[in-house]
Amino acid sequence: MDNLSRVSIKAWAEADRPREKLLERGRRALSDAELLAILIGSGSRDESAVELCRRILYDQGNDLNELSRLSVAELCRYKGVGEAKAISIVAALELGRRRKEQKEEERPVLNSSKRVYDHIAHLYYDLPYEEFWVLYLSGGCKLIAKQLIGKGGNDFTPVDVKQVLRLALEYRATSIVLTHNHPSGSLKPSTMDVQLTKxxxxxxxxxxxxxxxxxxxxxxxxxxxxxDGLL
Incomplete structure (x- = not known):
């Protein structure tokens, strides 16, 4: 074991602490032991959380599949791992297992007005007031998320442009589709609709x-x- 692992995590340089390291460098920068150490939070008087997790992993051949087969009781045999810590490890590994087993839901491709209409029209049926929804899309026009941006009266919906853009950055969207309804039944865009779009x-x-x-x-x-050629 290196000398660093025998020093309390709180005494490490900030860049070497697992939580701070994850925030600063991202999750991929952490070793398996460091990720486990975040789960258990602390080790014992004799070894840090990272050193303890290294030892647990070493006993399983550094194989996460083997680690996932350990029960709460088996994990509790390690000094410094109580029932609460063992449960956290088992729960995290079970989530990973379920994620692996679960097929990723196919996201709809919204690359035409008809597809957008078919996907979101139900949100606007029979609404007596205006709503403004934005669809956030990735490359290939795959839907990432849809967000209700504003509600209004019969002929106006306040829209915060900054919020629309902020969410686009958060979702890392490459494009968006703006949508709103006209309770009046008119399909003609208003002057404000045109100005907002521009x-x-x-x-x-x-x-x-x-x-x-x-x-x-x-x-x-x-x-x-x-x-209609306005975009």
Whole structure:
């Protein structure tokens, strides 16, 4: 064991502490033992959390699959691992197992106004007031998330441009689709609709973010800025 592992984690240089290391360098920078050490939080008087986790892993041939087969009772045999710590390890490994077994849900590809309409129209059915939803897309127009940005009266919805862009950055979206409804039944975009679309399109350019479309919904159908040549 190196000398660093025998010193209390609190005494380490900040860059070497597992939690700080994860925040500073990302999860991939941590070893298996360091990730486990974050789960258990502390070791014993004789060894740090990282050293304890290294020892546990060593006994399992440094194989996470073998580690995942240990029971709470078997983990508790290690000095410094109580029942609560053992349960945390077992629970984390079980989540990893379930994630591996679970097939990733296919995200819809929203690369046309019709596909957007079919995907989100149900949100606008029979609404007596306006809502403004934004769809955040990755490369290939795959849906990452949809967010309700604002609610309004019969003919206006306040939209915070900064919030739309902030969420796009958080989701790491490459493009977005703007959508809102007209309870009046009119499919004609208002002057404010046009101005907002232009404002978001210009702001998006600063972040390499494309506005793919802006759809207006009514119970009778929809209007697409893109299809009408306004985007």
């Amino acid at each position: 404002k978001l399109a210009e702001a998006g350019k600063l972040f390499d973010l494309s506005i793919n479309d802006h759809l207006i919904f009514t119970d009778a159908g929809y209007y697409s800025f893109r299809d």
